[in-house]
Amino acid sequence: MSRVTQAVALRTSKSLLRGLSRKNMNKLICRTYFVGGTRSAQNNPSRKSWLFGSGKELSYALVGGGLLVLTYSYLSPNSVVSLDTVKGLRQFTSSSNNGRNDEQGASSVGNSGSSNSGSGSDCSGNGESIMLLSDSEVNARLRNCQRSYLVERGKGIFRYDVSQLPSNNPIEDNHVEQIVTVPSSVSLGKAEEEDLSFFGVFDGHSGAFTSSRLAKDLVQYVANQLGQVYSQGVDILSSSDKIDSAIEKGFLTLDNDIVYASLKALFQTPSKETMIAALPAISGSCALLSVYNSADSTLKVALTGDSRALLxxxxxxxxxxxxxxxxxxxxxxxxxxxxxxxxxxxxxxAVRNGRILGSLQPSRAFGDYRYKIKDIDGKALSELPEHLRIYFRSKPRDFLTPPYVTAKPEITTTKVGPNSKFMVIGSDGLFELLSNEEVAGLVVRWMESNISPKVPCDFPKGRLPEVKDISADSESMRPAFRYKGQQGKKNAAEYLLEDKNVATHLIRNALGAGGNKEYVSTLVSIPSSLSRKYRDDLTVTVVFFGQPGGQEASDVNGTIILNNDATRPPKPKL
Known part of the structure; x- marks a missing residue:
């Protein structure tokens, strides 16, 4: 598996480091070692961090309230990483590189910098010839990007599954899963840590560049804002408003860097390197980021765009x-x-035919410079060298008083109680195919066979259970519309139960139009880019709350374990 090695410095300056003595510097830095192939907690009880991957020392520090990566890190899409910091912001990461095209007439500007780089696996669709795949080939394609993790931390989440199915090539969706731990002693009188668990889905359009940037940086930008608040002695775990503010500032700061900062750098130094850095400003992406706070069992959902989260x-x-x-x-x-x-x-x-300026369907998004700026410091994009102008499209019709699109998120806060069983987040490709009730019912049916203790369900086998949608603003949500005529009565549709990964199970049934295996086979077999006429990229994450039946206190060891039964095995080395 190829790995990308990068040195990253987050918001600091030499002056911050110049005044630190060697003794103080040692206090700032906690070292984490990657342990390949085994759980380091078993081999070395004193070492808490571990990784499925390869060895590389990594140093992380908190300087002036901001996060600083001092040495090198591997950006590996299939890894579980822990990073230690002096102020307790430790992260467990299991992100995968991968990110729709909701812009009328838009197309990807290319594959350079796509999210599949260095992943070691093909999650980007296959070929241009049309053929009907065998059942085994359909299953292989559906399960190609699935991952599942068992969370043995005793903090309110015990499992999460992720899966993707490309339609665009490369896939324009992306996602991230991270846990940031924070000491709870400031206001709660405890010496132990609590978790802020982040789960994100990033639905790109006009290319994969923006969604790839979000998967890499969005949680870090939010964590940076949280770190600044924490360094002031504020207990962020008990301050809902402070967390909301950090999320919003993280979103807006990252979008400002994606659009304004990158284009400003391009004008200052027109080059191949600055042009590559500006690609996330040219494409765009929606972003849904959920944050579960184990200290008070609250779940925050921040949305920019039209992905969706269900509880x-x-x-x-x-x-x-x-x-x-x-x-x-x-x-x-x-x-x-x-x-x-x-x-x-x-x-x-400004809004015409259900689209911003008659073109862009999401009214909020990252990137999408065409809907946000006329010029940079008084310089129009037409002033760029000709070999760089070709990457930029003309402004939309009736483009008068930008910005028309913002990355500012809407944030909701919900209490997760004993009756809360799971959350589903997904790109809008899922909700074009399934209603909220169908998504929930499909997960319930899957839980009957795969989660212990078994969930009670008295409905006939082969049919989805009755689920009542109690969403507060259901009239503002777009209904599922693709292939609905193929299904039976509402909540009476048949379903397919073939997957150990519940996110893959949802994708399979989304394509099945009510349990129709032929539909699944056909829609999976259609190659990119022809498949985009029939379905979107699909990205789904399912998070289970509570703890599985029979779990003992001794089972809670603070780790995250790759669930091999619901994870695509790695390709054999040649």
């Missing part, structure tokens, strides 16, 4: 409920239309 609960009478923790931000949402038009009075075409 599913089981009451004491064995009734299932699902509610959306986000509201789709598109040109179809009346509140978003009102917001955009109020910011651009006298411009009736």
């Amino acid at each position: 599913c609960e089981l009451d004491n009478q064995s009734n299932w409920f699902v509610k959306s923790l986000s509201t789709d931000q598109t040109g179809d949402n009346p509140s978003e239309v009102q917001r955009v038009r109020s910011e651009h009075p006298g411009e009736p075409n």
